[in-house]
Amino acid sequence: MRCIRCRGPAVIEIRRHNSALCKDCFPHVFREQVRKAIRRYEMMTPQDRVLVAVSGGKDSLALWDVLLDLGYRAEGLYLGLGIGDYSDRSGSVAKAFADARGVSLITVDLRTEYGYDIPTAGRRGARSTCAVCGLSKRYVFNRVAVERGFDVVATGHNLDDEAATLLGNTLRWQTASIARQSPALPARDGMVKKVKPLHRLSELETAAYAFLRGIDYVVEECPLVAGNTQLRYKDAMNAIEAGSPGTKAEFFLGYLDRGMPLFRGEDAPALTRCERCGQATTGRFCAFCRARAQILGERLEITAPRTSAVGAPDPTDAELASELPDEVLPVELYGR
Amino acid sequence: MRCIRCRGPAVIEIRRHNSALCKDCFPHVFREQVRKAIRRYEMMTPQDRVLVAVSGGKDSLALWDVLLDLGYRAEGLYLGLGIGDYSDRSGSVAKAFADARGVSLITVDLRTEYGYDIPTAGRRGARSTCAVCGLSKRYVFNRVAVERGFDVVATGHNLDDEAATLLGNTLRWQTASIARQSPALPARDGMVKKVKPLHRLSELETAAYAFLRGIDYVVEECPLVAGNTQLRYKDAMNAIEAGSPGTKAEFFLGYLDRGMPLFRGEDAPALTRCERCGQATTGRFCAFCRARAQILGERLEITAPRTSAVGAPDPTDAELASELPDEVLPVELYGR
Numbered sequence: 001m002r003c004i005r006c007r008g009p010a011v012i013e014i015r016r017h018n019s020a021l022c023k024d025c026f027p028h029v030f031r032e033q034v035r036k037a038i039r040r041y042e043m044m045t046p047q048d049r050v051l052v053a054v055s056g057g058k059d060s061l062a063l064w065d066v067l068l069d070l071g072y073r074a075e076g077l078y079l080g081l082g083i084g085d086y087s088d089r090s091g092s093v094a095k096a097f098a099d100a101r102g103v104s105l106i107t108v109d110l111r112t113e114y115g116y117d118i119p120t121a122g123r124r125g126a127r128s129t130c131a132v133c134g135l136s137k138r139y140v141f142n143r144v145a146v147e148r149g150f151d152v153v154a155t156g157h158n159l160d161d162e163a164a165t166l167l168g169n170t171l172r173w174q175t176a177s178i179a180r181q182s183p184a185l186p187a188r189d190g191m192v193k194k195v196k197p198l199h200r201l202s203e204l205e206t207a208a209y210a211f212l213r214g215i216d217y218v219v220e221e222c223p224l225v226a227g228n229t230q231l232r233y234k235d236a237m238n239a240i241e242a243g244s245p246g247t248k249a250e251f252f253l254g255y256l257d258r259g260m261p262l263f264r265g266e267d268a269p270a271l272t273r274c275e276r277c278g279q280a281t282t283g284r285f286c287a288f289c290r291a292r293a294q295i296l297g298e299r300l301e302i303t304a305p306r307t308s309a310v311g312a313p314d315p316t317d318a319e320l321a322s323e324l325p326d327e328v329l330p331v332e333l334y335g336r
Numbered sequence: 337m338r339c340i341r342c343r344g345p346a347v348i349e350i351r352r353h354n355s356a357l358c359k360d361c362f363p364h365v366f367r368e369q370v371r372k373a374i375r376r377y378e379m380m381t382p383q384d385r386v387l388v389a390v391s392g393g394k395d396s397l398a399l400w401d402v403l404l405d406l407g408y409r410a411e412g413l414y415l416g417l418g419i420g421d422y423s424d425r426s427g428s429v430a431k432a433f434a435d436a437r438g439v440s441l442i443t444v445d446l447r448t449e450y451g452y453d454i455p456t457a458g459r460r461g462a463r464s465t466c467a468v469c470g471l472s473k474r475y476v477f478n479r480v481a482v483e484r485g486f487d488v489v490a491t492g493h494n495l496d497d498e499a500a501t502l503l504g505n506t507l508r509w510q511t512a513s514i515a516r517q518s519p520a521l522p523a524r525d526g527m528v529k530k531v532k533p534l535h536r537l538s539e540l541e542t543a544a545y546a547f548l549r550g551i552d553y554v555v556e557e558c559p560l561v562a563g564n565t566q567l568r569y570k571d572a573m574n575a576i577e578a579g580s581p582g583t584k585a586e587f588f589l590g591y592l593d594r595g596m597p598l599f600r601g602e603d604a605p606a607l608t609r610c611e612r613c614g615q616a617t618t619g620r621f622c623a624f625c626r627a628r629a630q631i632l633g634e635r636l637e638i639t640a641p642r643t644s645a646v647g648a649p650d651p652t653d654a655e656l657a658s659e660l661p662d663e664v665l666p667v668e669l670y671g672r
Binding site for chain 1: 506507508509511565568569571572575576579580583586587590591593594595598599602
């Protein structure tokens with residue numbers, strides 16, 4: 001197998017493109033795909049302060065690596081989830097990467113700052129562990145970005161993540177969530193801009209990139225993720241992809257071209273400020289503060305009765321997920 | 337396990353409804369689901385002449401059985417595909433059902449009437465066997481219905497079929513095909529009304545109904561269907577369903593409620609008459625006549641140059657499938 005660019009020995013075959021690349025050309029092509037995504041969706045400018053959500057896994061470190069190589073002002077944010085050794089290793093790996101590249105890594109510890117960790121939240125809260133973890137990440141990333149004056153938050157979602165999320169949203173016709181699956185969500189009241197520069201690249205490709213670039217990353221999966229619905233969607237997509245290479249890319253990139261325009265107008269909730277923390281929310285208290293209060297056994301202060309709150313049932317995971325206009329971050333972001 | 341209606345011994349468990357039913361109550365509930373589908377989509381009236389596309393498989397015979405029990409004027413149409421013993425058995429089973437119920441069965445043989453059979457078409461044509469088979473069925477069903485004055489064509493597509501087709505259409509964002517996946521397509525120039533009264537019932541449920549009603553049907557799969565894409569989509573849906581019972585129903589019925597309205601306007605091709613056979617088409621010659629000419633090695637007469645035809649490449653399966661506003665009939669219709 002020969003590299004289609006230089007005819008050297010290929011190290012990776014990309015079936016959906018019916019092509020193969022060598023160890024030098026592949027990282028180049030990978031970077032070009034990121035550059036293309038950034039340009040097409042006007043994700044960031046060289047002047048922007050970019051906050052990369054770094055988990056210590058292959059995707060987020062590959063993303064940070066590429067953004068630095070492309071000359072962006074990319075700082076990292078690592079959120080300590082308190083998942084035992086797994087989190088400890090993830091934090092060390094993220095720190096080592098930052099030190100080696102001489103760039104800044106902000107670290108926030110969920111227990112220190114907010115009084116709980118993910119294993120506790122999974123046991124005590126009404127949400128699934130993955131739901132509350134995703135919610136916590138979205139909240140902290142946005143809050144840190146807003147408070148520290150970043151222009152954009154970049155996450156390492158790859159094509160497999162996006163296809164699996166889109167499949168899950170489509171199987172339930174969650175039209176508001178589908179509408180929000182753009183690779184670039186503009187800033188709006190209290191919500192910083194969010195971008196996904198790796199959305200055109202598969203999980204295999206980000207792993208190959210990280211490997212070829214010699215990036216040390218945490219390979220193991222989050223130990224709490226077993227049975228996660230997102231993983232089932234990935235399995236289903238992989239089974240279809242095996243029979244029809246290119247389906248994943250056709251599904252997600254086809255959605256961006258032909259599907260997304262039809263869903264415009266499905267995502268326009270009015271945002272207000274959470275009475276507890278001041279962050280953006282569609283309700284009175286944001287989903288994060290409600291979930292946190294439940295985990296910590298606190299009551300959110302009720303200052304006046306509101307029609308929508310009286311006798312209303314506890315929000316479901318779906319409602320909760322919809323409160324911040326971004327989908328739940330897939331598990332990969334924290335170490336897969 | 338007890339029947340939720342009469343507390344007798346249950347014979348079937350319906351996980352997505354978290355319920356179980358006995359051998360007498362299940363057929364009743366099954367019929368009620370069909371009645372509900374017919375009412376909601378105004379599929380037919382007791383005065384309508386209904387043509388049931390009968391394959392000899394469980395779905396189409398269950399459908400015919402229910403429609404007769406509900407008092408509809410339902411006649412059968414069996415299309416001989418020429419697939420060896422498999423077609424012979426399918427034809428006999430359909431005939432036996434019609435005789436036992438004392439109802440009329442129209443039989444059309446593809447080779448006698450149109451000069452080819454499906455195995456030949458699969459070998460000689462440019463389309464896949466399943467594509468040309470689906471095209472042939474759609475064409476003949478519509479043509480017979482139009483020529484013999486039927487008001488509506490009813491097909492035995494079940495929930496599994498519809499979910500798999502919708503998955504395939506959605507994975508490729510074929511928005512026109514998605515828009516057409518209504519359980520009832522109204523009549524329009526040259527196209528008779530098409531309905532799918534079993535769309536709320538799973539494959540397992542139609543099999544159970546046929547079994548409990550003592551209907552003799554062809555159980556074996558079409559021998560030409562191995563590797564069919566639709567089957568891969570069914571496998572993927574079944575894998576997801578196993579982890580999250582109800583996903584299939586949520587996907588297809590959720591589409592009808594929340595998805596379909598967004599796709600309105602995506603399906604409005606102008607129809608004209610095929611210069612060869614007079615049936616509805618979006619082009620000069622209909623997809624059926626083009627495929628048939630190719631199979632038989634004939635040339636369709638070119639009487640005058642037309643811009644769209646000059647130098648135009650041969651249509652793809654997708655274009656071909658889009659020429660008659662109905663999706664390709666799933667393989668089950670012919671014996672699964």
